Amino acid sequence: MRVVRGAIVRIGQQPSGHGLGGPAPTDPVSAEGVAPRSSILTKPIFAKPMAYIALTKPRVIELLLVATIPTMLLAQRGTVDIALILSTLFGGWMGAASANTLNCVADADIDKLMKRTERRPLARAAVPTSHAFVFGVALGLGSFAWLWWAANLLSGLLVVGTILFYVFVYTLGLKRRTSQNVVWGGAAGCMPVLVGWSAVTGTIGWQSLVLFAVIFFWTPPHTWALAMRYKEDYKAAGVPMLPVVATEEKVTKQIVVYTWLTVFATIALIPATGVVYAAVAVAAGAWFLLMAHQLYAGVRRGESVKPLKLFLQSNNYLAIVFCGLAVDSVLGWTTVGSILG
Template sequence: MFANNSLNPVKRFRLLIGLALILTLALMTAGTILRLNNGAQACPDYPTCYGSFALPADPTQAASMIHRGLAGASFLSLLGALGIASRHLRHQRALWLSTLAATVLFLIQIPLGAVLVFGIWGRLISALHFLLSMLALAALTSALALTWLPSAESPLRLRFASPFARLTLWSTAAGLVLLISGALVSALDAGQACPTFPVCLPAEPLGWLALAHRSVMLITGVLLSLQFRRAWRSQRSQTLTLPAVTAGFVLFFGQGLMGALMVLRGFPVELAGVHALAAAGWVAANTLAVLGVGLAGRTTEEETAEAQETLPLRQRLGDFYRLNKPVIVLLLLVTTYAGMVVGGKRLPSLELTFWTMLGGALAAGGASALNQYIDREVDKAMQRTAKRPIPSGRMKPAEGLAYGIAACLTAFFLLAGFVNLLAALLSLAGMVYYVVLYSLWLKHATVQNIVIGGGAGAIPPLVGWAAATGSLNIPSLFLFAIIFFWTPPHFWALALVRRNDYARGGVPMLPVVRGEMETRKQVFVYTLELVGLTLLVPLFNLAGSIYLISALVLGLWLIGVAWRVLKQGGNKIAWTMYRTSSMYLAFLFLAMVIDVLV
């Protein structure tokens, strides 16, 4: 798309506009929380707080200054991006105009923010402030997307010729009305006048406004459901459209769930923040969906032909099941449940267990699907992975990407809504760690990929601990450390068996880079460290004698297998180590659970 001499400017632009987008999402979330805490006027002057730029000791005033700091950082990033676009990318008019539009909207927001601080027309200005923020977010999303997409010269040639394209426009229009009504409901606190969900019998005009907003939400939900259904029939080959529509669908219903729980639970601040972030995410996803549909410009005939491509339902369901890597998910759920029991010192309730396990399974399965989408070309070259749904061709890459995004988002909403926000954030951190830090970077960058990347698989017991207690402490980190030290010998044993596969795939696993003997030594060393760590657990009152005896016996068993790996070598014993280490971890955490309960 871009000429070679524009590669560096494009990368710099992408970095700055992406940073501005992330900061804007954080800014909008912080603004919602600040408004619910009545903090807009906590600092009576602007942009300082009582004449100082220092962070105040008062929490509300400090939150107000952080909000202003996020606004300033976002605007500076945007100005830098606009400078690069104006100097190097002016010929890409759609990209430049999107960046310019976002900048102008931010400039308008600055005096509006000052007006809110001084208390002039506060509620109406607050609604306008919110709507302009959403428009700026859409412009930022467009600018970032156009650095990867084929952007046309001005005017941008978007074609909406098919029924699906027109449905997308109708969904977007309904969403705009929903945002406007939602901004008014939020600014006027109309939700308080309609305290039951989904319907109420309003006693005042504000209640009717809230009811109208919910009616528009219903209409928009129906349109998005139709769009979602058609996308999975006729857009399965569209790598932008299908994931964007799917993400928008989940984000819409996720923020609806958060909104309903806010009403039922008396408007807690943490749910308000998630609600605002989900609404902003939905705007971004919908913007990408419109761009994807318009730029593809597909005809009715093309979409009809794709919709007629069908596979047996049983095979489709089996492929989606395999996309989750169910064996790995099951092992992670064992550690999650152990974290719940050890942290809470008792069996968790069935309700808490259900939502935590469901959220954990979706998070792990979604991250696995995203990993398979990222590694789809590498998987083709490896015998072990060539028959996976995406590299085998049974599933289109867009389907794997869309499913992974949907599962991860659903996991976050379920954990935030029915468990607690800390558990949801930890789960999100694990997904980002695995997908971004490991799959996109470490796996192909360093021989220490498994060592550093092991932190992703070590987060589930922390999710379980947070689910049961609502907090973390130093002892909980021992559960993290056990899995962190367990990961290298487990996966290096597999790498010994599949070293030729990894070599063909260009993955710098330890046996490929440093040889088989060095890998066998490292497997044994890490096994000794792991077993030593597990024997320290009782010192922190996490478990007692039942666990200690079990850990000792299991540890001797694992060390024995690792010693054979070191001395004998060969694929057979390496495969035994791989299988044994999986059983070792499951039995170890099971012993911990039994010890706590007994």
């Protein structure tokens, strides 16, 4: 799995989106997992397998899987259980791949209308829709079974809940009906941290809920920045993303608000961590806030802004924060909470 959109990092993905699915780039490599035309992977024998891989949106999954690792390290601070981490990542990968595939099935009609998504497998009829549906369901069932066996029942149930929420609540329920779609639908992209924490502890601790909040608040500014760049695409497809229905000033103001909430959430985790994470969270937070405020100020001055820059840098921000958390957790130094308490 984010978030850690599981989480984190690449979070180094190209324009893609959030959560377990979301918008994906047009570049045939980064967006669809399809190799460049000069690659051997474009030969006919590889066409069908590559199309199925593309359905899973592999670059988006990177974001989901990498965030899971720091969460698991925090849950067993000072200890590294490689076997459990790898097992959880595999189960999380299947869950994210399932959600992304089923998202492609549900969005096949509008993907054909958007330049950014017109190369997705179902949009170009590279895979039958019925086959993609069966593939997505099989991945979801496999994810549940694997995590139940490798970790515990709670982590398996959380994955199933994530898939159902992403497909039915976000994709089918919110995405085409409200400009707040990514705010509430983004909750699906936060679930990997809960899965990772539960795989280690068998519970859902307050620390994992704070990490959930970090990704939840990070998702809107991250996605709205991308939507500002591809506003016409969303408009053509009839998807009421906030940049489609609101002015740039209103959108960037909301980006600033959610960026502040993101930074506050990262700071709320400091008592459970050491000085390494604390320093990284504060420094990276100041940088992220500066970028958001610069975008807002540029729009207010009537300048030509580059929202895609904020989108890409938001990936880096989340990556830095979660990498800092991973290092801090492995070191296992005295927590800030203990020092102050």
